[in-house]
Amino acid sequence: MPGRARAFSVVPPVLTPRALAAVRALVFTLAALPLALLIQRGVAGGLGANPVEEILRWLGTWTLVLLLVTLAVTPARRLTGWTWLVRLRRMLGLYSFFYANLHVVAFVWLDHWFDWTSILADILKRPYLTFGFVAFLLMVPLALTSTQAMVRKLGGRNWQRLHRSVYLIGVLGVLHYWFHKLAKNDLSDPMIYAAVLGVLLGARVLDAVSSRTRGQAFAADRNLQGSVDSPAKSSVTVSRRRTQ
């Protein structure tokens, strides 16, 4: 897609180490801002009439937002050709997990004061809590295997297979919010999250389908011509994309 390349060619596909470090520092700071704002509001007494509810909502919202941003990295890279975006993905995913932890701690501590029996009963009985809890549990192995060493230990293919569960986590996260809001009979906000998730997952389906057809076309091409000139390049791209 040469048109695409022109539109996004203002930014190079690969950044210099210094530029990448600067971008990572910026993203790190931005992702920490919601927590900083929450603390500032808490100290100023500005969390409103029901501060515990506000804390839970805020942390839950940012868990979901950062999860969706993490899921947006690959489609955004494909759209723009900026391969350096992948270098931000782990940090964004871990930030989502960080906010998820704070969300769970606020739930267990501030909201329920470690009343484990009622917490467990609620998780089993209330669908929105079941979805949220399972999503949180599924995040744990992904966070634990997020290091380079773990990627090597598991092997790229296994690691990738494990980390595909992030799609399920995204669905469960949106369901958690959806079922929570169902009581208010107002699904306008969860619908936005569901739509964004739908686009991000849909982009992957489209990409898988198109790379398969491209692969088939290439195979057919090869059988006919028996040559490996220009289509070979796209084949390399396809196989590299699959492993990323």
Add this chain to the structure above:
Amino acid sequence: MLIHRSPGIASSEITPEGVFRRRRALLRVGAGGIALNCVPPILRAQTTNVAPLPSRPGSFSTMEKPTPAALVTSYCNFYEFGTEKDDPPRHAPQRLKTRPWTVRVDGEVKSPRTFDIEDLLKLAPMEERVYRLRCVEAWSAVVPWVGYPLAELVRRVEPTGKAKFVEFITLADPKQMPGLDSSVIDWPYTEGLRLDEALHPLTLLAFGMYGHVLPAQNGAPLRLVVPWKYGFKSAKSIVRIRFTDRPPATAWQKSNPSEYGFYSNVNPQRDHPRWSQKSERRLGEEIFSRRRPTLMFNGYADQVASLYAGMDLMKLY
């Protein structure tokens, strides 16, 4: 951690609203300097209707400490103005026109009438009643309402022998209420009581709170207050009261029949399908405070339990 529960508070100890508001104003200036874009809703809370509404102390008042007015006026469920808690304080004060205002009272009554709000204000002596308010969402508050028993109004229209229920129909004007765009509720919002519940001395027709006229976001110019039922039973901005021989369909029953019943009495034994009703969070308490246990009939069992004698309240919720 030890939780100190105040045994009671003299009205002289309650911070005057003016002082409270000045403190809020100071906070607003401070917070504005720190972060202009994230001024918390509580500091943005506006009340345009701040005219005082004199009253004499009434019966049934709790000795519990009233929730600060700024919290009760900034954290509201009034879906006609939006479903978020800070939507009503943002939209209602500028949009809701409380004059002229009439209330049609008809149905199974001998003398149906249309009351003007000014006549309703003078219908009976105003009392201040400090009631607990328990929302179905498991939060609670203590509010000093100003009004008189609904029975005062009922008496004047003389219900017929066929009148068994009372329906409350509230304002639904798309020009004033942006929330009507969404189909959350089958507008207008309606509520209902059994006639004996409506006649109970605890049931209040409220015109004010905290010594002032009701702020728009809290249901101006008049609302119902039924303290032993979940807050949504206490209909806001009422325009019509209809006496019927059969139970009126209520807004929440219509929109979510599996989760809401007609009675909606506060009942810690009867969970909402999506959350427990055993405990509640009192507005205005600090972050590190525990939930408090919810009381049967919101603590008004001595007054109202007899209304439901012999009924299975797990089924008739």
